[in-house]
Amino acid sequence: MREDLLSLASDIVDQARKLGADEVDAYVTSSAETSARVRKSEVERIIDATSHAASVRVIKEKRTAVCSTVDLTPKALVAMVEQALELAGIAEPDEYAGLPEREDLALGEQPNLKLYDEQIESLSVDEMKDVALRCEQAAYDYDSKVTNSDGAEMAVTRGVVALANSLGFGATYPSTNAMIMVEAICDDKDGKKRNDSWYSVERALHRLEEPEEVGRKAAARAVAKLGARKLNTTTLPVVWEAPVVRALLALIGQAASGELLYRRSTFLAGLEGEQVGSPLLTIADDPLLEGRLGSRPFDGEGVTSRTVPLFEGGTFREFLFDSYNARRMDRRTTGAAGRTLSAPPSPSTSNLVLTPGEQSPEELCADIDDGLLLTDLMGFGVNMTTGDFSRGAQGFRIEKGKVTYPVTEINVSGNLKDMLASIDAVGNDVLWLGSSGAPSLRMSKLTISGI
Amino acid sequence: MADVSGASAPGAGFIREKFGVDEAIASSVLDAALSRGGEYAELYFEHKDAGSITYEQQAVKSATRSLTKGMGVRVLIGEAVGYAYTEDLDLGALRKAADTAAKIAARDEKTPPVDVVHFETPQYYSPEGSTIDVPPKSKVDLMVRADQAARDYDKSIARADINFVDELKHVAIFTSDGKMVSDVQPLVRFNISCLSERDDSRQTARWGGGGRMGMAYFEESTPEALAEEAARQAVLLQSSIEAPAGTFPVVLAAGDSGILLHEAIGHGLEADFNRKKTSNYSDRIGELVASELCTVVDNGMIENSRGSINIDDEGNLPGENIVIENGILQGYLQDRISAGAFGTKPTGNGRRQSFKHTPMPRMTNTYMLGGESEPEDIIKSVSKGIYCVAFSGGQVNISNGDFVFSITEGYLIEDGKITAPIRNVNLIGNGPDVLTKVTAVGHDFKLSDGRWTCGKDGQSVPVGVGIPTTLVSGMTVGGTNIG
Numbered sequence: 001m002r003e004d005l006l007s008l009a010s011d012i013v014d015q016a017r018k019l020g021a022d023e024v025d026a027y028v029t030s031s032a033e034t035s036a037r038v039r040k041s042e043v044e045r046i047i048d049a050t051s052h053a054a055s056v057r058v059i060k061e062k063r064t065a066v067c068s069t070v071d072l073t074p075k076a077l078v079a080m081v082e083q084a085l086e087l088a089g090i091a092e093p094d095e096y097a098g099l100p101e102r103e104d105l106a107l108g109e110q111p112n113l114k115l116y117d118e119q120i121e122s123l124s125v126d127e128m129k130d131v132a133l134r135c136e137q138a139a140y141d142y143d144s145k146v147t148n149s150d151g152a153e154m155a156v157t158r159g160v161v162a163l164a165n166s167l168g169f170g171a172t173y174p175s176t177n178a179m180i181m182v183e184a185i186c187d188d189k190d191g192k193k194r195n196d197s198w199y200s201v202e203r204a205l206h207r208l209e210e211p212e213e214v215g216r217k218a219a220a221r222a223v224a225k226l227g228a229r230k231l232n233t234t235t236l237p238v239v240w241e242a243p244v245v246r247a248l249l250a251l252i253g254q255a256a257s258g259e260l261l262y263r264r265s266t267f268l269a270g271l272e273g274e275q276v277g278s279p280l281l282t283i284a285d286d287p288l289l290e291g292r293l294g295s296r297p298f299d300g301e302g303v304t305s306r307t308v309p310l311f312e313g314g315t316f317r318e319f320l321f322d323s324y325n326a327r328r329m330d331r332r333t334t335g336a337a338g339r340t341l342s343a344p345p346s347p348s349t350s351n352l353v354l355t356p357g358e359q360s361p362e363e364l365c366a367d368i369d370d371g372l373l374l375t376d377l378m379g380f381g382v383n384m385t386t387g388d389f390s391r392g393a394q395g396f397r398i399e400k401g402k403v404t405y406p407v408t409e410i411n412v413s414g415n416l417k418d419m420l421a422s423i424d425a426v427g428n429d430v431l432w433l434g435s436s437g438a439p440s441l442r443m444s445k446l447t448i449s450g451i
Numbered sequence: 452m453a454d455v456s457g458a459s460a461p462g463a464g465f466i467r468e469k470f471g472v473d474e475a476i477a478s479s480v481l482d483a484a485l486s487r488g489g490e491y492a493e494l495y496f497e498h499k500d501a502g503s504i505t506y507e508q509q510a511v512k513s514a515t516r517s518l519t520k521g522m523g524v525r526v527l528i529g530e531a532v533g534y535a536y537t538e539d540l541d542l543g544a545l546r547k548a549a550d551t552a553a554k555i556a557a558r559d560e561k562t563p564p565v566d567v568v569h570f571e572t573p574q575y576y577s578p579e580g581s582t583i584d585v586p587p588k589s590k591v592d593l594m595v596r597a598d599q600a601a602r603d604y605d606k607s608i609a610r611a612d613i614n615f616v617d618e619l620k621h622v623a624i625f626t627s628d629g630k631m632v633s634d635v636q637p638l639v640r641f642n643i644s645c646l647s648e649r650d651d652s653r654q655t656a657r658w659g660g661g662g663r664m665g666m667a668y669f670e671e672s673t674p675e676a677l678a679e680e681a682a683r684q685a686v687l688l689q690s691s692i693e694a695p696a697g698t699f700p701v702v703l704a705a706g707d708s709g710i711l712l713h714e715a716i717g718h719g720l721e722a723d724f725n726r727k728k729t730s731n732y733s734d735r736i737g738e739l740v741a742s743e744l745c746t747v748v749d750n751g752m753i754e755n756s757r758g759s760i761n762i763d764d765e766g767n768l769p770g771e772n773i774v775i776e777n778g779i780l781q782g783y784l785q786d787r788i789s790a791g792a793f794g795t796k797p798t799g800n801g802r803r804q805s806f807k808h809t810p811m812p813r814m815t816n817t818y819m820l821g822g823e824s825e826p827e828d829i830i831k832s833v834s835k836g837i838y839c840v841a842f843s844g845g846q847v848n849i850s851n852g853d854f855v856f857s858i859t860e861g862y863l864i865e866d867g868k869i870t871a872p873i874r875n876v877n878l879i880g881n882g883p884d885v886l887t888k889v890t891a892v893g894h895d896f897k898l899s900d901g902r903w904t905c906g907k908d909g910q911s912v913p914v915g916v917g918i919p920t921t922l923v924s925g926m927t928v929g930g931t932n933i934g
Contacts, residue, residue, distance in 0.1 A: 039727065042530075042531065043531045043555070044530065044531060044532065045531070045532040045533075045534060045809060046531075046532070046533050046534065046554070046555055047534045047535070047809070048534075048535050048551045048552075048554075049534070049535045049536045049537065049548065049551070049807070050537070051521075051536070051538060051807065052538065053519075053538075055517075064512070064513040064514075065513060065514045065515065065516075066513065066514075066515040066516075067515065067516045067517065068515075068516075068517040068518070069517070069518040069519075070518065070519050070520060070521065070538040071518065071520070071538070080518075083516055084516075087514045087515075087516055087587070088514070090504070090511055090514050090587040090588070090591060091510075091511045091512065091513055091514055092510035092511050092512075094510065094512060125554070148727070148728060148729060150727065150729050150850075151727075185729055185850055191731075192731070192851060192852070193729070193731065193850040193851055193852075194850070194851055195729070195848070195850035195851060225851075228851075230927075233696050233697040233698075233933055234933070235933065263610065263612065263644075263646065263655075264609070264610065264646055264648070264653055265644075265646060265653070265655050269653075341517060342501065342503075342515055342517040343503075343515060344513050344515075378846050378848065378853065378854075378855045378879070379844070379845065379846045379855035379856070379857055379877050379879075380843050380844040380845075380846070380857050381843075381855070381857035381875065381876065381877030381929065383655075383874075383875040384655075385646075385653050385654060385655045386653070386654065386874070386875075388874050388875050388876075390694075390857070390875065390876045390877035390929040390930070390931075391855070391877050391929070392846070392853060392854075392855035392877060392879040392929070393879075394853070408851060408853060409853050409879055409880070409881050409927065410879065410927065411696075411855075411877055411878075411879045411927055411928075411929025412929070413696065413876070413877070413929045413930060413931050414931065415931075447696050447929075447930070447931045447933065448696075449696040449697055449698075449879075449927050449928060449929045449930065450697070450698070450927060451697075451698055451927075
């Protein structure tokens with residue numbers, strides 16, 4: 001991994017200014033990935049490699065272009081800048097184009113968000129292989145009904161990003177993450193198979209779940225699906241299990257994108273300050289949590305990170321903005337710019353956090369005479385413009401307050417706006433997985449399509 | 452369809468020029484890769500230029516260009532893979548990556564690499580026409596035309612967001628069993644999203660197309676036609692009604708509906724899942740797994756198609772692989788490792804997203820052959836059902852066989868007639884079950900326009916799909932109207 005990223009980024013900015021850019025920022029990344037994958041107690045794949053790339057955004061006469069390269073030699077970087085300046089010529093002048101306002105930049109000391117774990121540096125491939133083996137073995141040992149595995153893996157990455165711009169911003173930070181996962185498979189009647197996976201992913205090794213715990217959870221989830229059947233078409237109250245609430249949060253995060261607002265392609269357009277969701281619904285986008293996967297000291301344009309309330313007691317509060325879309329909509333950036341190498345910045349979520357309620361998941365089910373415990377969603381059936389939601393699903397039937405049998409090959413549908421309003425209970429079982437933290441929740445009704 | 456173009460495959464000179472490697476360097480790196488007893492090694496060099504231009508509100512908003520290049524080295528021992536990659540292509544960096552990948556093996560017995568010999572491949576697309584270095588003005592002109600056509604289509608079209616995306620990828624593959632092959636892969640895609648606004652009612656629809664082609668693509672698929680299609684779908688949604696909930700007969704329109712095959716059966720026939728017995732179709736070769744009306748093919752050799760390849764990413768020739776013939780499972784889509792495990796030959800389906808990724812069995816262009824029914828008769832035969840035309844995507848659970856796809860243009864069929872358009876809705880079925888419920892297949896086979904990308908295990912590759920008008924006697928429709 002390279003250590004000189006910030007000076008590379010600054011050099012790119014200087015070069016672009018010299019060659020005629022009015023405004024410029026440079027984004028440089030370097031990373032190392034190592035992974036060990038096993039299946040049926042044998043090593044299946046080891047990957048060990050490093051990677052790096054540089055990207056520049058130039059704005060000349062209010063025209064924007066972005067170029068990137070993996071070749072970090074001085075000659076190649078100059079070529080990249082020249083190419084960007086030439087490419088900017090084809091864009092129309094856009095009065096909203098440009099870097100963030102200087103006062104929004106994170107020019108002071110950066111918060112230490114504990115995104116880097118030194119322990120990961122010394123982890124060997126053999127140690128990772130052993131973790132994966134332990135994880136898979138625990139899945140098999142959990143229950144003899146686990147007859148196959150799609151493999152277990154441990155993967156770690158170390159990375160550094162650096163960002164510099166022509167307003168004097170320049171900062172860099174390292175980060176790590178580590179992941180353990182396994183997929184367990186069982187044989188069901190009629191030659192069918194039932195499967196499920198579990199994983200743990202964290203910035204630091206010591207925060208990972210024990211590999212055995214990951215294995216047991218995957219196995220328990222797969223075994224519980226044995227005997228799954230379809231349901232009749234009906235309308236039911238639905239308890240969303242905590243892991244699948246993350247999918248709902250992701251959709252809300254997407255709908256709250258200031259870019260979709262600008263495109264008038266989100267069902268949340270025009271609803272700021274309105275009571276959209278249930279009074280039980282409070283969601284924030286929080287980039288400042290220590291040690292979380294979505295945390296960032298500054299955003300993809302160097303703007304100070306801040307916690308953005310999306311919903312408070314059901315009232316939709318704010319869209320997430322980068323500086324371009326904010327200017328377009330006569331707002332101010334919220335420090336939510338995501339950055340990739342090959343595109344201009346655009347709003348992205350950091351960590352999505354749903355405030356928990358008081359009840360246990362069992363209590364959420366206890367009041368239900370006939371309902372569905374939703375555990376898995378499939379597919380892309382969401383229309384962000386209208387909020388229409390229609391996705392494949394798996395879960396469990398709830399009868400007289402108890403979870404009874406597994407359900408598969410059904411579809412759940414509704415409209416996101418109505419769905420958010422129909423939340424009538426939020427659990428106390430917050431689960432952090434990746435960049436979101438959410439408990440279970442209950443919706444008073446959803447359409448279930450089946451037989 | 453191997454009669455394409457006068458262009459010859461790029462040779463050894465091209466590989467030297469693009470990557471700075473020759474046979475001697477490759478041999479030395481392969482030697483390092485096998486230094487710890489690996490049985491097989493391969494080097495995959497990739498150089499990719501990619502560009503995009505974004506056009507919205509009647510102006511070019513931004514343009515991008517990116518260069519990626521690197522080499523991935525894979526070492527095999529049995530079914531175990533050691534993998535490493537590098538963006539630095541000097542001999543030291545290449546050998547270091549090879550040394551890393553070599554560590555998968557620890558045997559005293561050594562298999563030295565065979566000297567590589569370059570071989571020519573047929574050409575199913577021509578790199579000369581690539582759009583990547585076409586002056587941007589020509590691309591912008593297409594977007595201006597599309598924007599105008601979208602707004603002319605209907606006064607409710609309030610926005611047209613257009614995107615021209617292209618790439619030119621050079622690959623060179625060296626294998627320890629003596630192969631040296633290369634390919635130049637152009638790819639272009641034109642995307643348009645239209646917003647229709649009537650008072651407070653907003654609807655968006657997306658459309659697009661492309662292929663392994665140059666600007667010639669737009670002679671047959673004009674930007675006007677692509678734009679009008681997106682605009683038509685957005686306007687249509689303004690009058691859409693709630694979709695029904697429950698199980699109904701489903702008629703799939705010819706073309707993009709091939710996404711059903713891709714999800715319902717295509718993934719399940721990828722040999723890695725069958726080697727590991729995690730697929731529904733494991734151990735079922737020779738069995739009836741679909742209606743006898745179904746003959747399903749994966750064909751990487753269709754001229755200029757988005758899913759086509761002159762060579763797969765392990766250096767094997769693509770094929771026209773009949774996976775299901777008259778309902779009977781004939782075989783799987785193989786890569787090198789799986790073919791070894793099955794004791795069969797690779798089928799040219801070993802693909803990868805980039806040099807940072809290990810290859811695995813992937814589809815190319817997957818389609819069902821035409822049958823004998825009149826498409827109109829198929830629709831007439833349905834008293835209450837759904838007619839599906841356009842889609843936003845699909846997904847499958849390989850192990851339990853459940854698959855979904857999402858309709859963006861669909862209609863009710865009532866008493867044998869196509870009637871009201873329905874809102875965006877998801878359909879769910881179980882692969883082995885749904886394929887046995889194919890009860891009519893039209894004679895109007897159509898391949899999709901080039902807009903599909905397939906994701907598997909975190910890797911994306913371009914694919915094609917195709918199908919004639921097809922009737923599935925029952926699938927679960929995820930609407931909100933419980934009639």
